[in-house]
Amino acid sequence: xxxxxxxxxxxxxxxxxxxxxxxxxxxxxxxxxxxxxxxxxxxxxxxxxxxxxxxxxxxxxxxxxxxxxxxxxxxxxxxxxxxxxxxxxxxxxxxxxxxxxxxxxxxxxxxxxxxxxxxxxxxxxxxxxxxxxxxxxxxxxxxxxxxxxxxxxxxxxxxxxxxxxxxxxxxxxxxxxxxxxxxxxxxxxxxxxxxxxxxxxxxxxxxxxxxxxxxxxxxxxxxxx
Amino acid sequence: xxxxxxxxxxxxxxxxxxxxxxxxxxxxxxxxxxxxxxxxxxxxxxxxxxxxxxxxxxxxxxxxxxxxxxxxxxxxxxxxxxxxxxxxxxxxxxxxxxxxxxxxxxxxxxxxxxxxxxxxxxxxxxxxxxxxxxxxxxxxxxxxxxxxxxxxxxxxxxxxxxxxxxxxxxxxxxxxxxxxxxxxxxxxxxxxxxxxxxxxxxxxxxxxxxxxxxxxxxxxxxxxxxxxxxxxxxxxxxxxxxxxxxxxxxxxxxxxxxxxxxxxxxxxxxxxxxxxxxxxxxxxxxxxxxxxxxxxxxxxxxxxxxxxxxxxxxxxxxxxxxxxxxxxxxxxxxxxxxxxxxxxxxxxxxxxxxxxxxxxxxxxxxxxxxxxxxxxxxxxxxxxxxxxxxxxxxxxxxxxxxxxxxxxxxxxxxxxx
Numbered sequence: 001x002x003x004x005x006x007x008x009x010x011x012x013x014x015x016x017x018x019x020x021x022x023x024x025x026x027x028x029x030x031x032x033x034x035x036x037x038x039x040x041x042x043x044x045x046x047x048x049x050x051x052x053x054x055x056x057x058x059x060x061x062x063x064x065x066x067x068x069x070x071x072x073x074x075x076x077x078x079x080x081x082x083x084x085x086x087x088x089x090x091x092x093x094x095x096x097x098x099x100x101x102x103x104x105x106x107x108x109x110x111x112x113x114x115x116x117x118x119x120x121x122x123x124x125x126x127x128x129x130x131x132x133x134x135x136x137x138x139x140x141x142x143x144x145x146x147x148x149x150x151x152x153x154x155x156x157x158x159x160x161x162x163x164x165x166x167x168x169x170x171x172x173x174x175x176x177x178x179x180x181x182x183x184x185x186x187x188x189x190x191x192x193x194x195x196x197x198x199x200x201x202x203x204x205x206x207x208x209x210x211x212x213x214x215x216x217x218x219x220x221x222x223x224x225x
Numbered sequence: 226x227x228x229x230x231x232x233x234x235x236x237x238x239x240x241x242x243x244x245x246x247x248x249x250x251x252x253x254x255x256x257x258x259x260x261x262x263x264x265x266x267x268x269x270x271x272x273x274x275x276x277x278x279x280x281x282x283x284x285x286x287x288x289x290x291x292x293x294x295x296x297x298x299x300x301x302x303x304x305x306x307x308x309x310x311x312x313x314x315x316x317x318x319x320x321x322x323x324x325x326x327x328x329x330x331x332x333x334x335x336x337x338x339x340x341x342x343x344x345x346x347x348x349x350x351x352x353x354x355x356x357x358x359x360x361x362x363x364x365x366x367x368x369x370x371x372x373x374x375x376x377x378x379x380x381x382x383x384x385x386x387x388x389x390x391x392x393x394x395x396x397x398x399x400x401x402x403x404x405x406x407x408x409x410x411x412x413x414x415x416x417x418x419x420x421x422x423x424x425x426x427x428x429x430x431x432x433x434x435x436x437x438x439x440x441x442x443x444x445x446x447x448x449x450x451x452x453x454x455x456x457x458x459x460x461x462x463x464x465x466x467x468x469x470x471x472x473x474x475x476x477x478x479x480x481x482x483x484x485x486x487x488x489x490x491x492x493x494x495x496x497x498x499x500x501x502x503x504x505x506x507x508x509x510x511x512x513x514x515x516x517x518x519x520x521x522x523x524x525x526x527x528x529x530x531x532x533x534x535x536x537x538x539x540x541x542x543x544x545x546x547x548x549x550x551x552x553x554x555x556x557x558x559x560x561x562x563x564x565x566x567x568x569x570x571x572x573x574x575x576x577x578x579x580x581x582x583x584x585x586x587x588x589x590x591x592x593x594x595x596x597x598x599x600x601x602x603x604x605x606x607x608x609x610x611x612x613x614x615x616x617x618x619x620x621x622x623x624x625x626x627x628x629x630x631x632x633x634x635x636x637x638x639x640x641x642x
Contacts, residue, residue: 009448015455022462080447082492084502084546102451102485105458153523168461172478179520191523216471218461218478 001025001046001116006036006062007078008054012101016049019105020112023167033057037065045073046119047112050095052079052086063093074115078103104173110163129162130224131208143206153178154199157192161212161222170219196220229379233372240368248361255353260325263344264308267327270294270342271306278333291315291345302330302337313343322347385409389418396425398432401500440495443488450488453481483607490609493550494597497616502544510573511536513552518571521556530563534571541640547617554610555580555636561606562586562634570633581635588629595625 003020007013008031017027028043030036033056040048040062048066052059063075075095079086082100090098096115099108117124117136127134133142139155141148150158160177161169174192200212213221270286274294277284286292293313306329313324326343333340389407396404404425409415457477460466466474496502514536518525525532559569559582567583586601593599595615600608614636618625624639 009452011452012448012455015452015459018459019455019462080444080451082489083496101447102454102481105455170458170461170474170478172482173458176482191527194523194527215461216466216468216474218471218474 001112002028002043003112004028004030004036004039004043004045004048004073006030006049006054006059007051008032009051016105016108019109019167023109031055033059033062036062040066040071044071046116047074047076049108049112050075050077052077052081052090060090060093063090063095067094072119074112074119076108076111076115078108104170104176106160106164106167106169106173107177109167110160110177113163127159127162129165129211132162132203134159134162141203143203143208146206148202148206150199150202154195154202157195158199161220164222166221166223168215168219168221172219174219192220229376229383232379233375236375237372244364244368248357251360252353252357255356259346259349259353260308260310263325263346263349264327267308267325267342267344270344271327271329271331271340274333274340274342275331278331281334283333291317291348293341293343295341295343296333297339297341299330299337299339302332302339305330310346311343313345315345323350382411385411386414389414389421393421398428403429436495436498439491443492443495446484446488450481450485453477454485457481487607487609490607490613494609494613494616497547497613497620500620502547502620505542505544507540507542508545508548509538509540510548510578511538513548514571514573514578517549517552517556520553521560524560525569528560528563529566530560530569531567532569532571534573536571536573537575539573539575543621547621551614551617551638554614557606558582558610558614558636561604568633577637577639579635579637581633583632584634586634589627589634591627594627 003025005013005016005020005027007016007029010031013029013031017029020027028039028045030039033054036050036054050059050062059077059079066073066075074097076097076099077087077090077095078099078101079090080101087098096118097111099111125135125137127136131144133145134140135142136159139152141150141155141158157174157178160174171192174195178192178195196212200210204210209225211222211225213223215221270284270292274284283296284294286294293316306327308325308327311324311326312321313326314320315322323346324343325346326341328339328341330337330339332338385407386409389409392405392407396402404421406418406422407414409418457474461474514534518532518534555578559580562584563569563582564585569583570579570581572579595611597612598608599611600606615625617623618638622641624637624641626637626639628635628637
């Protein structure tokens with residue numbers, strides 16, 4: 001995928017690029033509004049990551065620009081401002097998602113995949129990983145065609161790991177993915193362990209391989225053995 | 226004590242004391258003057274006695290003069306005379322009266338006599354009493370009038386001051402309405418009013434500045450936090466991680482997450498303070514609580530916490546986002562501060578929500594638990610959860626109470642209708 005990262009903080013920009021490149025994406029970077037316009041004039045992208053507070057312009061204007069040109073890129077706003085109004089305004093202007101800083105790169109990656117999947121005309125409504133098939137519309141998981149009953153949170157978690165397959169996902173990222181930022185539950189790390197254990201058991205019971213790997217107590221990796 | 230009452234008490238005490246003092250002085254002075262007059266009369270009687278004596282008679286006054294002259298033979302007459310008060314039996318009126326006498330010794334008809342002239346004071350005393358009354362009654366009336374006028378006048382003068390007090394009390398640093406100045410005819414009050422207007426304006430602008438500062442500081446911290454977070458995420462992907470690196474990363478993630486949470490909570494507090502979440506809609510509390518219960522289910526089950534809930538079908542008119550945060554915080558609180566295998570009671574009544582939980586701590590100080598950053602050292606929370614709860618209740622005009630009984634920490638939120 002081709003992704004344009006419009007972000008003025010070099011440290012963050014570089015981290016995002018590193019993570020997304022390792023997922024096999026092509027990344028372009030823009031640190032200013034002017035640079036972003038220039039890039040957009042030259043190339044088409046699959047997804048655009050847009051920071052709203054740019055040094056030379058308001059990111060929301062860029063959404064207007066894309067809309068005027070009927071561009072079809074998926075846009076994810078990444079902003080330090082967690083304001084409902086701004087979210088609504090951004091989504092109204094054509095953004096597809098809104099991610100508040102700070103975020104985990106695995107979360108960003110999962111959101112990018114979701115947006116691109118939604119945007120593409122012949123978007124596949126299911127994801128396959130070896131013998132596991134995840135049906136996004138029915139919210140079902142099949143192993144070798146056999147239905148596996150997962151709770152809502154287990155389903156979300158599995159989808160999250162599959163979207164970031166081969167990557168280590170920290171417990172912190174998993175907690176935030178499931179419980180969001182409303183809940184003030186920093187001490188809920190251990191519950192991720194229980195969730196993963198349950199998912200693993202349900203999948204292996206249905207005849208799938210065990211693709212979860214624990215990484216030094218920091219997190220888990222979902223990968224081919 | 227009210228200034229007005231205090232002033233009146235002092236005024237009355239002093240007036241009463243003054244009145245008594247002046248009254249008694251006046252009475253004494255009159256009495257002295259009366260005695261002088263009687264003494265003068267007595268001397269005249271003695272002269273009469275002498276005159277009668279030189280004519281060879283004993284003088285006896287008329288019956289209606291309230292006067293008695295007594296003669297007593299003595300051996301030798303000393304030319305002296307003395308005045309004094311006494312009590313005597315009035316033979317005319319047939320009762321005893323206060324009186325004044327003059328005792329002197331004279332030679333009458335060649336014989337030494339002690340002569341005692343006694344004059345009644347009763348009539349004169351009555352006169353004094355009447356005079357006193359005639360003066361006292363108007364004075365008392367005047368006094369009462371002054372008090373009454375004082376009362377009315379002071380009340381009138383203090384009315385704007387009381388309005389001013391009311392306005393200061395109504396002044397809330399969090400509300401949009403500024404301090405309402407009051408029209409003051411009295412110069413001192415006018416000055417007070419002016420000072421208050423300036424002070425409240427200053428307080429308000431300072432407070433807003435602090436809020437803005439908090440907001441900006443928190444926002445500014447989000448970007449560096451995002452950098453740290455993303456760097457950690459990338460570091461985690463490294464293949465050369467050792468076990469101790471993993472442990473360090475866990476700690477770093479936890480600290481970053483806590484810092485993020487803290488920042489988000491501060492921003493939320495500012496947002497609630499600024500009254501940015503105002504839209505109200507009808508919210509079914511029962512389904513909201515049930516929904517949040519599912520959300521927290523794993524955390525509850527994971528700690529073997531036994532939940533008992535009695536939920537009535539209640540809907541209220543409030544801000545959706547704030548209520549979600551409210552219920553979230555209540556749940557987080559009863560789970561976090563519980564022990565494994567503990568108990569939680571949730572009750573939803575038409576007029577209130579009650580969340581109660583067992584916990585390690587004994588009863589907490591209800592004055593302090595809603596303060597920002599009040600928490601026990603063991604807690605991994607931000608210390609802002611209950612402060613946010615309090616702030617939301619303030620904004621939605623709910624009453625928030627904390628009690629502790631039967632080993633349960635109980636939070637009660639009462640909706641006002």
